[in-house]
Amino acid sequence: MVVEQSRDAAVELLAALSPELREKATAPFDTPDHRVWTYLPGDRPGVTLGELSAEQRRLTMRLLEIALSERGLADARSVMLTEAIRRGLPQAEPGSSVDVGSEQRYFLRVLGDPSGMDPWAWRLNGHHIALHVTFVSGAIGFTPQFFGSEPATVLSGPHEGLRTLAAEQDLGFSFLDSLEAGQRELAIVSDTAPSDILTRYDPVADSHVLLKGLPYGELTPEQRQLFSLLLGQYIGRAAGPIGLQTWQDITEQGIEKLTFAWAGATRPGGGHYYSIAGPTFLAEYDNTQDDANHIHSVWRDLRNDWGTDLLAAHYAGY
Numbered sequence: 001m002v003v004e005q006s007r008d009a010a011v012e013l014l015a016a017l018s019p020e021l022r023e024k025a026t027a028p029f030d031t032p033d034h035r036v037w038t039y040l041p042g043d044r045p046g047v048t049l050g051e052l053s054a055e056q057r058r059l060t061m062r063l064l065e066i067a068l069s070e071r072g073l074a075d076a077r078s079v080m081l082t083e084a085i086r087r088g089l090p091q092a093e094p095g096s097s098v099d100v101g102s103e104q105r106y107f108l109r110v111l112g113d114p115s116g117m118d119p120w121a122w123r124l125n126g127h128h129i130a131l132h133v134t135f136v137s138g139a140i141g142f143t144p145q146f147f148g149s150e151p152a153t154v155l156s157g158p159h160e161g162l163r164t165l166a167a168e169q170d171l172g173f174s175f176l177d178s179l180e181a182g183q184r185e186l187a188i189v190s191d192t193a194p195s196d197i198l199t200r201y202d203p204v205a206d207s208h209v210l211l212k213g214l215p216y217g218e219l220t221p222e223q224r225q226l227f228s229l230l231l232g233q234y235i236g237r238a239a240g241p242i243g244l245q246t247w248q249d250i251t252e253q254g255i256e257k258l259t260f261a262w263a264g265a266t267r268p269g270g271g272h273y274y275s276i277a278g279p280t281f282l283a284e285y286d287n288t289q290d291d292a293n294h295i296h297s298v299w300r301d302l303r304n305d306w307g308t309d310l311l312a313a314h315y316a317g318y
Helices: 002-016 019-025 054-067 070-087 166-178 181-187 221-235 240-253 305-316
Strands: 107-111 120-126 129-136 139-141 145-149 188-190 259-264 272-277 281-287 295-301
Touching: 002 054, 002 107, 002 120, 002 129, 002 139, 019 107, 054 070, 054 120, 054 129, 070 129, 070 145, 129 305, 139 305, 166 221, 166 259, 166 272, 166 281, 166 295, 181 188, 181 259, 221 240, 221 272, 221 295, 240 281
Parallel strands: 188 259
Antiparallel strands: 107 120, 120 129, 129 139, 129 145, 145 295, 259 272, 272 281, 281 295
């Protein structure tokens, strides 16, 4: 259902664009910069949400509504609102009738032809959002996926106290606090947190840059429940069928192979970092910049970023 709905939504969106905007918004699936991405400020290929009409932005957001869960969509909108607050844009005013995408520099791009039978993809990239969704032979690749927030907590103004990606932080500390002394010795790999996620925006994530930490197999049943909630903050951003497939992939590879590593402050307020990693799954969270009020979080599929495994199977069938 997600595949068909996404195809229909993409076709409708592209049909609604002028020839000039459609040319900016599209590229061949095998474009040389297919795997070039970043979560930093700056230009990307594609058309910005701010260049689109309200109806065209609605059609763009329809792609997110289909691919993301209700909570994932709320997170994406919260990231966009926080960016608007940071930049002082009109849609950040409480009660504003201006939609969140207006004036925003998030770049939409559709790779390939969604109306055909060949692989295609859509992506929405900008400061603190990077969504890459790939469709191959009725299957979906959902990563790399990045959500961030600057600030993590709004400190002043009409939105004072607003927190974005709060559960990623709160569940991380809750899980850390649940660990016993011996477990903490394994989990806490450094007293100093790195200044950013370690895999950065590399086209291919290298899990070897991460320290292993505490294995899932050494957790108590209660700790495993907390760990699953934390893991679910990343997997749960995806629409139900995508998240379920990811969970099945993790369990088939052996959930006991997952590890949890923590670095930095062990109480909120100081710079802190954690990672969850296994044979196929990698998630990182970092909150160190701007006095630990600036979140970066990423979900990578070590086999299927950009639909790599799906594409290999697809082309092998030819």
